[in-house]
Amino acid sequence: MSAREDVLSRIRRALADVGDTEAPADVPVPRHYSPGGTPPAGSQEAVKLLAERLADYGAAVQRVTAETVATAVARAIAVRGGDCVVVPRGFPREWQAGLAPERVLSDAPRLSVHELDRADGVVTTAAAAIAGTGTLVLDGGPGQGRRALTLVPDYHLCVVRAEQVVASVPEALARLDPLRPLTFVSGPSATSDIELDRVEGVHGPRTLEVLLIG
Amino acid sequence: MSDAAFLGMPSFPKAARNALADTQLRRNLAHATGTIRQKRADVVGELDDWEELREAGRAIKERTLRHLDHYLLQLEERVTAAGGQVHWARDGEEACRIVTDLIRATGEREVVKVKSMATQEIGLNEALADAGIAAYETDLAELIVQLGEDHPSHILVPAIHRNRAEIREIFLRAMAEYGAAAPADLGDDPRQLAEAARQHLREKFLRAKVGISGANFLVADTGTAVVVESEGNGRMCLTLPETLISVVGIEKTVPTWQDLEVFLQLLPRSSTGERMNPYTSTWTGTAADDGPRAFHLVLLDGGRTDTLADPIGRQALNCIRCSACLNVCPVYERVGGHAYGSVYPGPIGAILGPQLRGTSSEVDRSLPFASTLCGACYDVCPVKINIPEVLVHLRARVVDESRERRMPTPERLAMTAARWVLSEPSRLGTAQRAASAGGRLLSRRGRIGRLPGPLSAWTDARDAPVPAEESFRTWWRRTRDERT
Amino acid sequence: MRIALFITCFNDTLYPATGRAVVTLLERLGCTVEFPMEQTCCGQMHFNTGYQRECVPLVRRFTEVFAGYDAVVTPSGSCAGMVREYHGRVAEVSGDARLASAVQALPEVYELSEFLVDVLQVTDVGAYFPHRVTYHPTCHSLRMLGVGDKPLTLLRAVRGIDLVELPAAEQCCGFGGTFAVKNSDTSVAMCADKVRHVLDTGAEVLSAGDNSCLMHIGGTLSRLRTGVRTVHLAEILASTEEKPATDGPQPSPLPRRTTEGVRSR
The missing domain is CATH 3.40.50 (Rossmann fold)
Incomplete structure (x- = not known):
C-alpha cells in the first residue's frame, strides 16, 4: 500500500465515530464575527486608520494627493532610497516622473539576486491595504513586480490609493486572488526573538515607507 | 539536536527540579512571558468579536478534522493542478527520506530553512546531516538554538531561555564556524544581534538553491500554502531558491480561502501579540515568473491519525502553534520548555506529545500530570482546545495502561483504598476519626510540620492541616440530626 | 425550595468550620438547609489523577444522594466544577446509560457565591469582619x-x-x-x-x-x-x-x- 493510501485509510479508521452520511457542511461553522466594513472601504477614516496603524509598527507614512505623488516619490527616494531603486513594470509613469532615469533599475531583463542585493531600494504599488491591522498586500500585479523585488533591497516605498484601503482582513481576502503569490506586509521586518524585545529590521527591508493617495 | 522526544529525557518532575534551580532561566522566562502576556491581552482587547472568532476557528478545525480525508484529497488535487507535487509520509522517517531524496535530485549540498515545527518534530536537520546535506536555520531564534547546539524551549521563541548576553556569546563563538563571522566588537543590544544575524545569513540566502519550510495553513479549496513570519527570512527561503520543499502536518489543512480570514486574525494576536505579523506569504503551486520553479508538499502523518482516533484527544490537532498557552502557563513560566522533553513544550506539548508519540517513555507518561489544571491555557487558546479536559483524559490513559502491570503502584493502592473509604459514609466516618486521632499525634501547636516518607513531598515546604476533632457530619448529627 | 449542602469530603474531615459557616449563613438568610448524611465525595481527586473507573461508584452515590433537591450548594469551586464538568464524562466512561441519565437529572450544583448572588440574589449578607x-x-x-x-x-x-x-x-x-x-x-x-x-x-x-x-x-x-x-x-x-x-x-x-x-x- 502506498503511503498515500495508508494515511488516508488510517484517517478513515480514526474517524469511525463520524457517520457515513455526515457531509463536511453538516459540521456547523458559526461566522458571527465582524465581516468588517467599518470604517467603509476607501473612506477618509479608513485611510487615516491605516496611516496610524502602519506608523504604529514602524512604517514611515505620508498622506499625498494625485498631484503631489510624483514629487513625494522623488523626494522619498532622494532622502532614503539611495543611488538606485528598482521600479517594477507597470508602475505608473506619471508617479516616477520625478526620478532621474539613471537611478532607476528595471527588472526586465530579470535581475539576478546579487544585482538585486546591490539595489538600494524599490518603489511599488500595492494590491490592497488593511486599515485595522496596518497591512499592505502585494500580489505581483502591475507596479509590484515579483516577490523578491520587495524583499532583498533594504528600502521599500509603497504607493497606495485610497480606494484600495479596506477596514478588515475578511474584506481584503475577498478582494484577493489566492492563485497569485501574495505577500502581506505589516511594517518593516521585525523580530522579538531576543527577550521578546521587538527589533525592527532583520532580513526584509529595514525601512518601509508608504505614500497614501487621497 | 532535536528528535520527536529528546533522547533520554527524564520524567517531567525530575527535569523540572533542575530547571527550577536555574535562577537565570527563571528570570529570563518570567520577563519574557510577562511581556508577551501583556502584549497579547492588549491586542486581543482591541477586538470586540474575539470570542466569535475563537468559536469560528474551533468550528472550522472541527469540520476539517471530521472530514480530513476529503479535504486532503481536494488539497492534493489543487496543489497538483497549480504545478506543485504532493508527497505523503506515514511518519517522520519517511518524510525525512522523501526530503533527502528531493534535495539529492537537485544536486545541492545545502539548504536554507524557515522555522518549522514539523521539521523539528521529525528531526530533519539531523537526517540531512547524516546524508551530507547542511541545513541552515534562518529564523533568529532557531539560529541561536542551532549555533548554541541547544534544544528549542518555546514554540514561537525557541531561544526564550537565553538572554542577550548569552546570545552575544553564542554568536561570537559559533558564527564563524557556519559562515560569516560575527563582528569582533559585537555588543548585546538586540538591534546589534539582529544585525549580526542579517549579515551572517545574507550570503546563504543569496546562494541558496533549495528552501525548506513548513506551513501554518494549507487551503484545500485553492491549494494555497501560508507561512506567517516576522523577520523576512521566511520570504527569503520561499522566494529566492529554485526548489521549495514544505513539510506540513496533515492537520494544518483548512477548507476554504475564506477560512483564512479567521486564522489570520487569531494567530498573530495570540502569538506575537501583534495586530498582524510583519510578513505573511501565500502561494499556490508554482508561479510563472515569481519564486521557485519546483514546489514539493510533503504531507506528514507522524502520529496525527493516532491522535485523530481519540474523539476527546482529537482537539489537540486544532492547534495553530501560537504558543499563547505557554505564555500564560504558571508551570511553563517556572520550569521552561526543556523539561517537557520535546519540540512541543508547555500545555499544548503536554497533550500533543503523548498523543503523537504514545506513552512508552517516562517523560511522555509524566507530561499529562505536568499541570495544575488551572485552565489559563484554555482561556487564551484561539481555537478553544480544552487542554485541561484532554490532560485528565490522558492521565486516565496512563493510569489504565499501568493497570496491566502486575505490581500495583503505591499510588494505585492509595487510590483504591480512598475509593473504598469514600464509597460508604460509615467508612468515611471511621477514617475521619482515625485521621483526627493520628493528626493530633503528629501535630504541634495546631499544625503538622515535616514528616518522613512519601508525605514529605508535601511537608518539606508546607505545613499540613490537622484533621478536625469533630468532622462536619458528626457535628451535624450531634446538633441537627433531629431535623433531617 | 429544598436546598442540600454538599460539604465535600475534604471540608467534612479537615475544615468542618466552613460547613458550619455555610449553614449559619444560609439560615440567617432564611433558607432551610438539609445535609444528606449519605453523601461522601464528588470523585475529583480520583478523576483528576486518572482513576476514572474508581470515580464511578462515587458519582453514582452522588446522583442518588442529591436527586430530588432543588439546588445543591457547596463551599468549593473545584468540587462544583467536577460535578458540572465531569460527572457526565464519568457516566460515559462507565457505559451505564442509567447513570448518564441520573447525572443529567441532577439538580443544579452551585458554588456558594453563585448561590448567594444568582439564586438568592443577595450581595450584602449582613456580615461583619473587621480585618x-x-x-x-x-x-x-x-x-x-x-x-x-x-x-x-x-x-x-x-x-x-x-x-x-x-x-x-x-x-x-x-x-x-x-x-x-x-x-x-x-x-x-x-x-x-x-x-x-x-x-x-x-x-x-x-x-x-x-x-x-x-x-x-x-x-x-x-x-x-x-x-x-x-x-x-x-x-x-x-x-x-x-x-x-x-x-x-x-x-x-x-x-x-x-x-x-x-x-x-
Whole structure:
C-alpha cells in the first residue's frame, strides 16, 4: 500500500465515530464575527486608520494627493532610497516622473539576486491595504513586480490609493486572488526573538515607507 | 539536536527540579512571558468579536478534522493542478527520506530553512546531516538554538531561555564556524544581534538553491500554502531558491480561502501579540515568473491519525502553534520548555506529545500530570482546545495502561483504598476519626510540620492541616440530626 | 425550595468550620438547609489523577444522594466544577446509560457565591469582619465555573472589612491536587510567588472559596511563620458582630522571622 493510501485509510479508521452520511457542511461553522466594513472601504477614516496603524509598527507614512505623488516619490527616494531603486513594470509613469532615469533599475531583463542585493531600494504599488491591522498586500500585479523585488533591497516605498484601503482582513481576502503569490506586509521586518524585545529590521527591508493617495 | 522526544529525557518532575534551580532561566522566562502576556491581552482587547472568532476557528478545525480525508484529497488535487507535487509520509522517517531524496535530485549540498515545527518534530536537520546535506536555520531564534547546539524551549521563541548576553556569546563563538563571522566588537543590544544575524545569513540566502519550510495553513479549496513570519527570512527561503520543499502536518489543512480570514486574525494576536505579523506569504503551486520553479508538499502523518482516533484527544490537532498557552502557563513560566522533553513544550506539548508519540517513555507518561489544571491555557487558546479536559483524559490513559502491570503502584493502592473509604459514609466516618486521632499525634501547636516518607513531598515546604476533632457530619448529627 | 449542602469530603474531615459557616449563613438568610448524611465525595481527586473507573461508584452515590433537591450548594469551586464538568464524562466512561441519565437529572450544583448572588440574589449578607483581607480567586471558581467577581462583590459589602487587592491574583497557587506532591518542586515555586504577593498586600487574612487552595497557601504561610491566617469566604460571610468567626482555621503561629526568607525565594 502506498503511503498515500495508508494515511488516508488510517484517517478513515480514526474517524469511525463520524457517520457515513455526515457531509463536511453538516459540521456547523458559526461566522458571527465582524465581516468588517467599518470604517467603509476607501473612506477618509479608513485611510487615516491605516496611516496610524502602519506608523504604529514602524512604517514611515505620508498622506499625498494625485498631484503631489510624483514629487513625494522623488523626494522619498532622494532622502532614503539611495543611488538606485528598482521600479517594477507597470508602475505608473506619471508617479516616477520625478526620478532621474539613471537611478532607476528595471527588472526586465530579470535581475539576478546579487544585482538585486546591490539595489538600494524599490518603489511599488500595492494590491490592497488593511486599515485595522496596518497591512499592505502585494500580489505581483502591475507596479509590484515579483516577490523578491520587495524583499532583498533594504528600502521599500509603497504607493497606495485610497480606494484600495479596506477596514478588515475578511474584506481584503475577498478582494484577493489566492492563485497569485501574495505577500502581506505589516511594517518593516521585525523580530522579538531576543527577550521578546521587538527589533525592527532583520532580513526584509529595514525601512518601509508608504505614500497614501487621497 | 532535536528528535520527536529528546533522547533520554527524564520524567517531567525530575527535569523540572533542575530547571527550577536555574535562577537565570527563571528570570529570563518570567520577563519574557510577562511581556508577551501583556502584549497579547492588549491586542486581543482591541477586538470586540474575539470570542466569535475563537468559536469560528474551533468550528472550522472541527469540520476539517471530521472530514480530513476529503479535504486532503481536494488539497492534493489543487496543489497538483497549480504545478506543485504532493508527497505523503506515514511518519517522520519517511518524510525525512522523501526530503533527502528531493534535495539529492537537485544536486545541492545545502539548504536554507524557515522555522518549522514539523521539521523539528521529525528531526530533519539531523537526517540531512547524516546524508551530507547542511541545513541552515534562518529564523533568529532557531539560529541561536542551532549555533548554541541547544534544544528549542518555546514554540514561537525557541531561544526564550537565553538572554542577550548569552546570545552575544553564542554568536561570537559559533558564527564563524557556519559562515560569516560575527563582528569582533559585537555588543548585546538586540538591534546589534539582529544585525549580526542579517549579515551572517545574507550570503546563504543569496546562494541558496533549495528552501525548506513548513506551513501554518494549507487551503484545500485553492491549494494555497501560508507561512506567517516576522523577520523576512521566511520570504527569503520561499522566494529566492529554485526548489521549495514544505513539510506540513496533515492537520494544518483548512477548507476554504475564506477560512483564512479567521486564522489570520487569531494567530498573530495570540502569538506575537501583534495586530498582524510583519510578513505573511501565500502561494499556490508554482508561479510563472515569481519564486521557485519546483514546489514539493510533503504531507506528514507522524502520529496525527493516532491522535485523530481519540474523539476527546482529537482537539489537540486544532492547534495553530501560537504558543499563547505557554505564555500564560504558571508551570511553563517556572520550569521552561526543556523539561517537557520535546519540540512541543508547555500545555499544548503536554497533550500533543503523548498523543503523537504514545506513552512508552517516562517523560511522555509524566507530561499529562505536568499541570495544575488551572485552565489559563484554555482561556487564551484561539481555537478553544480544552487542554485541561484532554490532560485528565490522558492521565486516565496512563493510569489504565499501568493497570496491566502486575505490581500495583503505591499510588494505585492509595487510590483504591480512598475509593473504598469514600464509597460508604460509615467508612468515611471511621477514617475521619482515625485521621483526627493520628493528626493530633503528629501535630504541634495546631499544625503538622515535616514528616518522613512519601508525605514529605508535601511537608518539606508546607505545613499540613490537622484533621478536625469533630468532622462536619458528626457535628451535624450531634446538633441537627433531629431535623433531617 | 429544598436546598442540600454538599460539604465535600475534604471540608467534612479537615475544615468542618466552613460547613458550619455555610449553614449559619444560609439560615440567617432564611433558607432551610438539609445535609444528606449519605453523601461522601464528588470523585475529583480520583478523576483528576486518572482513576476514572474508581470515580464511578462515587458519582453514582452522588446522583442518588442529591436527586430530588432543588439546588445543591457547596463551599468549593473545584468540587462544583467536577460535578458540572465531569460527572457526565464519568457516566460515559462507565457505559451505564442509567447513570448518564441520573447525572443529567441532577439538580443544579452551585458554588456558594453563585448561590448567594444568582439564586438568592443577595450581595450584602449582613456580615461583619473587621480585618484586612485579601482574596485569591481559585482557578476552578474563576475559569471552570466563571464566578467572576461574585465573591468580591460579597466581600465588598461586608462591614468593617478592609479588602485589599491581591497582585497577580489570577495566577494559580500551585496546588492542583496530586500535582502538589507529584510535581512538588514546581508546586512549591508557584506557591512561593503567591505567598510573596499575599505578603505584599499586608493583609492579616487570606480568603478564597476553596479550602484546598487555602490549605496549600496556608501551609506555606504557616511554615514561614508569617502570621497571616487563611479563612474561607463562607466564614467571613457568616461572621457578625454578635457571632464573630472564631473557629476558623487556626492562625499560623506568630512571626518568628521576617518575610525576607519568602521574598528572596
